[in-house]
Amino acid sequence: MTDPRAPFRFHKTKEEERRKERSHKDVMDEVFDRQTLLTIGKLVNRGLFETVDFSVSxxxxxxxxxxxxxxxxxxxxxYRIGNAVFRNMPPYLQHELREEVGSNSFGRLVFAWVRREFMALANCHEAGVPVPAPIEYYRNTLLMEFVNEGGFPYPPLFKCRVESPAALLEDVIKAVNSMVTKAGLVHGDLSxxxxxxxxxxxxxxxLGEAVEKSHPMAKGLLLRDAQNFAKYFNKLGVVISPEEMFQRMGGASL
Ligand SMILES: Nc1ncnc2c1ncn2[C@@H]1O[C@H](COP(=O)(O)OP(=O)(O)OP(=O)(O)O)[C@@H](O)[C@H]1O
Ligand SMILES: [Mg+2]
Structure with missing residues (x-):
């Protein structure tokens, strides 16, 4: 006998599929405007990659x-090109990018920002800090190592259950300390x-908001990064004060 619920299930599945297709299409339409498609075409023609597989974030x-x-x-x-990007940018960054490009054009400001993130990644990678290896930047796109396990990205820490928080604390401190003392950069948006x-x-x-350690805001930004992480580790049961975190992250060298 046929299951009376079968047609209902069928419709639901179809509807779910349509919804998925729609949301996929929304991402595609929004991100891949004509100019961005041309940019991607350039990267593909240069042999930097062959296919766009899926959206990670x-x-x-x-x-x-x-x-x-x-x-x-x-x-x-x-990177998106538009006003929303700038609303999400800290004022010091907006100001510095405007100075750098000498223009208010969203496009040119974003290109300068991409270059900035690329350079920060390159400095950190060279200094042995665990960051994705940068590969190329062009206009509003940045190509880098895909940090993954079996083809899927490592999840961000806030989604993870950490087996050994004390060991993680040491690793985070070591990474940030070498970012500060070896690469000479403060992340500025560490969480x-x-x-x-x-x-x-x-x-x-x-690393798009990173500043050099000589920057007038470097100390304040590192302190904020240290506070964020001290709070996070305290929640995991590892007691560390923001001040100690700051010092051990390289604050003493600022
Ligand atoms: N190199 C990478 N390898 C694997 N996953 C990555 C990589 N870079 C970014 N991601 C994934 O994409 C997400 C967003 O990346 P990122 O934080 O650089 O962008 P964002 O500008 O902060 O975006 P948002 O507006 O969401 O904050 C990350 O949380 C991570 O899941
Ligand atoms: Mg982010």
Whole structure:
């Protein structure tokens, strides 16, 4: 006998499929405007990757995709161009980018910002800080190592259950300390959202707001980063004060 609920299930599945297709299409339409498609075409023509596989994250500022190249997976971060990006940017950054490009054009400001994140990644990677290795930047796109396990991205720390918080604390301190003392940079937006984690391994991402350690705001930003993480670790039962966190993260060298 046929299940009386079968037609209902059928419709529901179809509707779910349609919804998924719609939301996929929304992401595609919003991110892949004509200019961005041309930009991606350039990267593909240069052999930097062959396919865009799936969306990893849809954020306020950027969308991140997994892409595939002959050498394997890569992460493609596509910054949005528009007012919303600037509303989400700290004032010091807006000001510095305007000075740098000498213009108020959203496009040019975003390109300068992408370059800034690329340079910060390059300095950190060279200094041995666990960040995704940068590969290329072009206009509003940044191509970098895809931090993954079996093709799927490491999740951000806020989604993770951490087996050994004390060991993680040491790893975070070591990474941030080398970012400050070896790469000479303060992240400026460090939180459980911008540290990816998997089985005891970490990667620090999202370096677009980083400043050099000589920057007048460096100390204040590192203090805020230290406060964020001290709070996070205290919640996990590892007691550390923001001051100690700040010092051990390289605050003494600022
Ligand atoms: N190199 C990478 N490898 C794997 N996943 C990544 C990589 N870079 C970014 N991601 C994923 O994309 C998400 C967003 O990246 P990122 O933090 O750099 O962008 P964002 O500008 O902060 O976006 P949002 O507006 O969401 O804050 C990350 O939380 C992570 O899940
Ligand atoms: Mg982020």
């Amino acid at each position: 849809t954020g306020k500022v950027a969308n991140v995709f997994r892409v595939s190249s002959k050498e394997g997976y890569r992460a493609l971060k596509i 459980q959202y911008n540290v990816l984690y998997h089985e005891g391994k970490i990667a620090i991402i999202d």
